[in-house]
Amino acid sequence: MSADALSPEYRNEAMDRLRATTKPGNELDILIVGGGVVGAGAALDAVTRGLKVGMVEARDWASGTSSRSSKLIHGGLRYLEMLDFALVQEALKERGLLLQRIAPHLVKPVAFLYPLTKRFIERPYVGAGIFLYDTMGMTSGNSRGVPMQKHLTRKQTLRMAPSLKDDAMVGAIRYYDGQVDDARYVATMARTAAHYGAAVANRLAVVDFLREGERVVGARVRDQETGDEFDIAASQVVNATGVWTDETQAMVTDRGQLKVRASKGVHLVVPKDRIQSTVGMILRTEKSVLFVIPWGRHWIIGTTDTDWNLDKAHPAATSADIDYILEHVNLVLKTPLTREDVEGVYAGLRPLLAGENDSTAKLSREHVVAHPVPGLVVVAGGKWTTYRVMAKDAVDEAARALDEKVPESCTSTIPLLGAVGYKAAWNRRHRTADEYGVHVARVEHLLNRYGSMAYDVLDLIKSDQSLAEPLPGADDYLRAEVVYATTHEGARHVEDVLARRTRISIETWDRGVSAAPVAAELMAPLLNWDPARVESEVAHYLARVEAERLSQEQPDDKSADSARLAAEDITPRI
Structure with a gap:
């Protein structure tokens, strides 16, 4: 184990260690490219298997998609409706692990209302779905970590959420999921990987991959703070760059590429006093679902789901995006929200595996791991909640190509720094x-x-x-x-x-x-x-x-x- 702090001095030491990998016999086992939730998860997974690991991030930890999510750790009720039981089961298992073992200081239970709008037929249908959701959480191999659902009358619903219109529902079902400060989680995970011995450095961008014939044997990086460039040698490189997957793959090959489409999700932040409710809400829209999420002294309201083909580092929310969210949340609120109520706005990009379907809302949230050329593993797709599984699968694939036998993943038992005690x-x-x-x-x-x-x-x-x-x-x-x-x-x-x-x-x-x-x-x-x-x-x-x-x-x-x-x-x- 090494660093307990990602200090300026640590960054310099980490870069010295990365530079030294070009000396014969000193190369890394695995170099992770990308410091989002999957990259940081892969760095922690690999280093806790006893491997020699480095991780580089072109900007800041979680500066892309991983800091701009809905900040939920959830199984995904809408995937249950799509009959994607395996994805929901996997996500609920991870939710239990994060809530109770890996990061109880950063992941907390959060309550939601699912308003019912149709008498008689909707309650048994939705109730059965949420009961299945709860049951799958119990049979995932871990304790659920959250309470079971509860059916509510209209009167009980309005007592919990007085801001709802009287005619917005005939009742509701209260259920629980998990919530996380996504950016803090990733920075803490990068720090935990460093604690176990990984050399991690942000503001270090890959400008090219090193090759020996067809094989990738490392990367050339540029220190974004100074402009200096140097090589990092590694037996295997894991590309965990999310929505930038296509661009980083293209540095190596145009064969067998995974294709990733970016879907923009916009969220609004409003003060807590603008909506009188003790719980969050999940609302159906014609395109997807809209969450009203408790967030300290605020509410987060989102999200949208639209194709994005422009700058990936700084996706922008439009006036139309803001109007769309306000319009839909106001359908159920007694006192409508206006632009003047919005204190914050953020937009993030989901890295969806591209398919034949034109709608990003219908693209897969499953993840894929590929080995397009020797020495390079690519991981793409997936959900924030299942980052640990994605990281494990990517390191498993890289480990198969290493000369020595590599232990199995143990991150399901490794708490992040700050969890113990x-x-x-x-x-x-x-x-x-x-x-x-x-x-x-x-x-x-x-x-x-x-x-x-x-x-x-x-x-x-x-x-x-x-x-x-x-x-x-x-x-x-x-x-x-x-x-x-x-x-x-x-x-x-x-x-x-x-x-x-x-x-x-x-x-x-x-x-x-x-x-x-x-x-x-x-x-x-x-x-x-x-x-x-x-x-x-x-x-x-x-x-x-x-x-x-x-x-x-x-x-x-x-x-x-x-x-x-x-x-x-x-x-x-x-």
């Missing part, structure tokens, strides 16, 4: 609050973000009381969390902190504009930034926010994409 820490949270002189609500907030590692953040506050102050415009987050993100979680830029280590960019009315200068000043001494660099970091973040706001006023994808790309990514500054 979390429940005990939660039980003593009132004492912890007294000991550190902070409100118990702050302690709970930290425990639900860092688990038992929350004490590390509290120790920062103990050393410097100014770090106990909240960030401007973002009362939920403390200055200490910016410092911790930089020293322990691999944050390299203000955007990394405000968009992913915290969720300030989607949870605050100004989308982090007032927090950005303070975050930059806190990060500066830790990353050796001079005043010009601090100014540049803040200017970049403000330009990003402005471009996103402008894109959300555009009528179509093309004009929204053009508006969003007016703000350049921070990495091409070199």
Whole structure:
């Protein structure tokens, strides 16, 4: 085991280890390309089998699809309706593992109402489906980790969700799934992989693959912070780049490629007081389903499901996307939501395996692992919830080509950092609050973000009381969390902190504009930034926010994409 923190010093050491792989006999067993949930999962899977592992990510951990999901860990009720029992069973098994063993500090049960709109016929039909959903969760080999369904009358439904129109339903069924802060989960998993010995580095982009004849034997990478390029040698390379799968495959071969189509999903964030309800909701639309998801002091409402063929790094939500979501959620609300109620908007891309069907809503969420050329394994498709299975299957495929026998995957038994001791820490949270002189609500907030590692953040506050102050415009987050993100979680830029280590960019009315200068000043001494660099970091973040706001006023994808790309990514500054 090595690092407990993804510090700036750790990143330098990891790159030195990756550079050293070109020495004879020093190559990696497996190099993972892509630092999303599947890539980080594969790095953890491989390193805990005893393999020599590296992982590189062109931007930031989870900066693509993996930080822009619906933030649900779920079996997928609609896949049950499609009779895809195997996918649902697999996902429910993973839900139980994540809730109870792997990451109980990051994955929590969340309750939903399924409103019933037709008398007599709908309740037995939907009830049977949700009963099957619950039963499959119990027979998956793990405890479900969530309560069973409950049938509700209209009166009981309105008691739980007073904001629903009286005529919006004849009753409802309450059921449970899981919820996760997706970006935090991926950063924690990357850190856990480093803890077990993997060399992981973000802002390190693959520019080409190394070849010996037909065989892939590693990758050439560019440090996005400095422009330096170097080679990484590996016996096997796993391509886990999600919606970028086609582009990364094309560097190697045009034969036997997996084809991935990107489907855009847009979500809105509104304050908790705009919808009076103690539970979330799942609503049917003509195209898919719409979730109203509890999210701290907010609601997340989404999603859309439309083809996207433009910039993959920064998918843009349009005015039409926002109107679509508001229109559909307002069908059931007594007090309609308006544009003025929306404090945050985000768009993500699902990596769907391409098929003959023209509708992205009907493409498969199954995953596929392929070995298109010797030395290169490609994993694509799948759901966020089943990342661990995807990672296991990809490493299994790579391991088959290694010379020595490789142990079986053990990630079903490996808790992420912060999970061990979390429940005990939660039980003593009132004492912890007294000991550190902070409100118990702050302690709970930290425990639900860092688990038992929350004490590390509290120790920062103990050393410097100014770090106990909240960030401007973002009362939920403390200055200490910016410092911790930089020293322990691999944050390299203000955007990394405000968009992913915290969720300030989607949870605050100004989308982090007032927090950005303070975050930059806190990060500066830790990353050796001079005043010009601090100014540049803040200017970049403000330009990003402005471009996103402008894109959300555009009528179509093309004009929204053009508006969003007016703000350049921070990495091409070199």
